[in-house]
Amino acid sequence: MTATAGNLAIEASNLVKVFGATRAVNGVDLTVPSGGVYGFLGPNGAGKTTTIRMLATLLRPDGGHARVLGHDIVREADTVRGLVSLTGQFASVDEELTGLENLVLLGRLYGYSWAQAKRRTNDLLGAFGLADAADRLVKHYSGGMRRRLDIAASIVVTPELMFLDEPTTGLDPRSRNQVWDIVRALVAGGTTVLLTTQYLDEADQLADRMAVIDHGAIIVEGTPSELKAAVGSGTLHVRVHDPAQRDEAERLLIESLRVPVHREADPAALSARVADPARVAHALGELSHAGVDVSHFALGQPSLDEVFLALTGHPAETYGAGETAEESAA
Amino acid sequence: MTTTETRPVAEGDLRSVLASRNRPARPSALSASLTFGWRALLKIKHVPEQLFDVTVFPVLFLLMFTYLFGGALAGSTSEYLQWVLPGILVMTVVMITLYTGVALNTDITKGVFDRFKSLPVWRPAPLAGALLGDAVRYTLASTMVIVLGLVLGFRPENGAGGVLLAVVLLLVFCYSLSWLWTLLGLLLRTPNSVMGVSMMVMFPGTFLSNIFVDPQTMPGWLRAFVDVNPVSHLVTAIRGLMHGGVTTGQIVSVLMASAVMVLLFAPITMYLYRNRK
Numbered sequence: 321m322t323a324t325a326g327n328l329a330i331e332a333s334n335l336v337k338v339f340g341a342t343r344a345v346n347g348v349d350l351t352v353p354s355g356g357v358y359g360f361l362g363p364n365g366a367g368k369t370t371t372i373r374m375l376a377t378l379l380r381p382d383g384g385h386a387r388v389l390g391h392d393i394v395r396e397a398d399t400v401r402g403l404v405s406l407t408g409q410f411a412s413v414d415e416e417l418t419g420l421e422n423l424v425l426l427g428r429l430y431g432y433s434w435a436q437a438k439r440r441t442n443d444l445l446g447a448f449g450l451a452d453a454a455d456r457l458v459k460h461y462s463g464g465m466r467r468r469l470d471i472a473a474s475i476v477v478t479p480e481l482m483f484l485d486e487p488t489t490g491l492d493p494r495s496r497n498q499v500w501d502i503v504r505a506l507v508a509g510g511t512t513v514l515l516t517t518q519y520l521d522e523a524d525q526l527a528d529r530m531a532v533i534d535h536g537a538i539i540v541e542g543t544p545s546e547l548k549a550a551v552g553s554g555t556l557h558v559r560v561h562d563p564a565q566r567d568e569a570e571r572l573l574i575e576s577l578r579v580p581v582h583r584e585a586d587p588a589a590l591s592a593r594v595a596d597p598a599r600v601a602h603a604l605g606e607l608s609h610a611g612v613d614v615s616h617f618a619l620g621q622p623s624l625d626e627v628f629l630a631l632t633g634h635p636a637e638t639y640g641a642g643e644t645a646e647e648s649a650a
Numbered sequence: 651m652t653t654t655e656t657r658p659v660a661e662g663d664l665r666s667v668l669a670s671r672n673r674p675a676r677p678s679a680l681s682a683s684l685t686f687g688w689r690a691l692l693k694i695k696h697v698p699e700q701l702f703d704v705t706v707f708p709v710l711f712l713l714m715f716t717y718l719f720g721g722a723l724a725g726s727t728s729e730y731l732q733w734v735l736p737g738i739l740v741m742t743v744v745m746i747t748l749y750t751g752v753a754l755n756t757d758i759t760k761g762v763f764d765r766f767k768s769l770p771v772w773r774p775a776p777l778a779g780a781l782l783g784d785a786v787r788y789t790l791a792s793t794m795v796i797v798l799g800l801v802l803g804f805r806p807e808n809g810a811g812g813v814l815l816a817v818v819l820l821l822v823f824c825y826s827l828s829w830l831w832t833l834l835g836l837l838l839r840t841p842n843s844v845m846g847v848s849m850m851v852m853f854p855g856t857f858l859s860n861i862f863v864d865p866q867t868m869p870g871w872l873r874a875f876v877d878v879n880p881v882s883h884l885v886t887a888i889r890g891l892m893h894g895g896v897t898t899g900q901i902v903s904v905l906m907a908s909a910v911m912v913l914l915f916a917p918i919t920m921y922l923y924r925n926r927k
């Protein structure tokens with residue numbers, strides 16, 4: 321790896337966790353350098369949450385070992401707990417308390433005096449735009465406010481390493497942008513962030529490096545651009561005006577893109593995974609040159625599904641919903 | 651709807667908040683437990699309705715049983731009150747112990763518990779702190795029953811000292827019993843199932859005892875159960891402490907039952923607490 325041994329936030333080797341008959345995590349190796357955002361990508365039930373729950377010392381691994389910030393997650397669990405924080409998939413704040421009480425409570429549990437805890441709470445509420453809602457019960461907060469409070473709760477003591485488990489799932493675009501801003505500010509402050517997500521564009525926006533997990537094991541690791549290079553830059557969708565011209569269009573696209581072209585169920589539509597976006601303009605030019613009327617075209621970013629298809633040969637949706645339920649119950 | 655919603659995150663403030671790398675010393679076990687106790691008290695403050703069970707419930711029970719059955723069972727309502735009040739006291743407080751398990755399970759399903767477990771504090775502190783909130787509820791319920799009883803004509807022969815000792819013995823028993831509900835709270839999936847299973851244990855546990863009537867008239871097979879039911883032993887000891895005639899053996903048997911419950915359930919609970927997925 322690029323980082324030296326003394327400078328690693330996480331080193332995990334062959335981590336295993338078994339729930340009954342399911343090997344939720346099946347030999348995960350992970351090396352995360354200090355600083356920056358490390359994306360941890362995978363569909364529901366792939367083992368993301370279980371892995372980070374082990375790294376955050378909430379679960380004891382059934383096999384393998386890991387060091388977090390140089391400390392063993394089993395033997396030195398207490399030291400690790402003092403240096404990391406975890407924000408789960410579901411805002412883990414107390415709904416029956418006010419925002420202020422939630423943070424003061426955590427401040428006290430981290431060892432601040434009452435006065436220090438109150439001061440820290442006021443600073444945090446101000447920074448997260450929650451000062452006006454300080455004395456309101458959290459059950460009356462919106463989803464975005466709850467998520468912000470949850471993240472504020474995770475930095476009552478600024479952690480060296482922060483696990484963010486799907487922090488934007490279920491948020492509207494504006495709240496999502498706010499969470500992204502917070503993540504960037506965290507990293508600028510020197511915290512290492514391990515971010516799990518189902519969205520490729522989120523990892524792309526934030527992560528310096530990322531790993532893709534599938535069936536409890538890491539299948540690929542690298543920078544976002546390395547990953548995308550492996551997948552191609554996206555999919556071109558073309559819809560011709562007259563379905564009768566589709567064969568002609570298909571021939572022209574294969575010729576100019578030099579990739580396989582897929583015939584969609586729509587009799588006028590074609591799609592192709594392209595490696596080089598520059599060729600797309602050329603291909604479209606060829607179509608108009610040959611008198612093929614194009615009613616619609618789009619060049620999409622590769623989706624997580626396409627990443628999976630390219631890397632594993634099967635789409636992400638084939639995973640059962642069973643493990644999602646298990647992870648939420650955990 | 652709210653003005654706070656539209657306000658962006660204050661970038662500069664955020665940077666300065668994050669710049670603080672202050673790492674306070676880990677709190678003591680006592681301080682952490684008291685902080686969790688504070689949380690339990692805040693919940694009572696914000697949702698006072700939850701005290702309904704510990705205030706209205708005992709009042710209803712005491713009034714209903716005294717005036718409905720008193721004359722028939724004991725010849726007069728005032729005589730029955732002397733008999734039934736210690737029993738109602740036990741039933742009320744024993745019943746509300748099950749909220750310990752329900753509250754714990756709610757914390758787990760909401761994810762709050764994960765946050766607590768990821769803190770560098772003394773591990774049993776969340777459980778210990780919950781006991782403080784319980785103490786408030788138990789004391790309130792006991793006070794309600796005893797004060798109402800005194801108004802209705804309850805006259806404990808051993809006076810205030812006896813009543814106080816009886817309440818202390820009751821609290822010891824209830825704290826020990828609450829380990830069972832904590833165990834269920836960790837084991838079961840939803841707060842509702844915790845409630846359901848606890849009720850299933852609690853109803854026979856309290857009704858099949860000597861709380862309401864003398865077991866003498868019961869058929870042999872039922873008496874056999876009533877006689878070994880720890881709740882019966884507790885009620886006998888508490889009656890003895892309030893009205894006189896308590897024996898050391900009765901108190902020891904309650905303390906033994908409490909010790910057995912703790913020794914049996916506490917290790918399993920702590921194991922589940924550490925290893926729950």
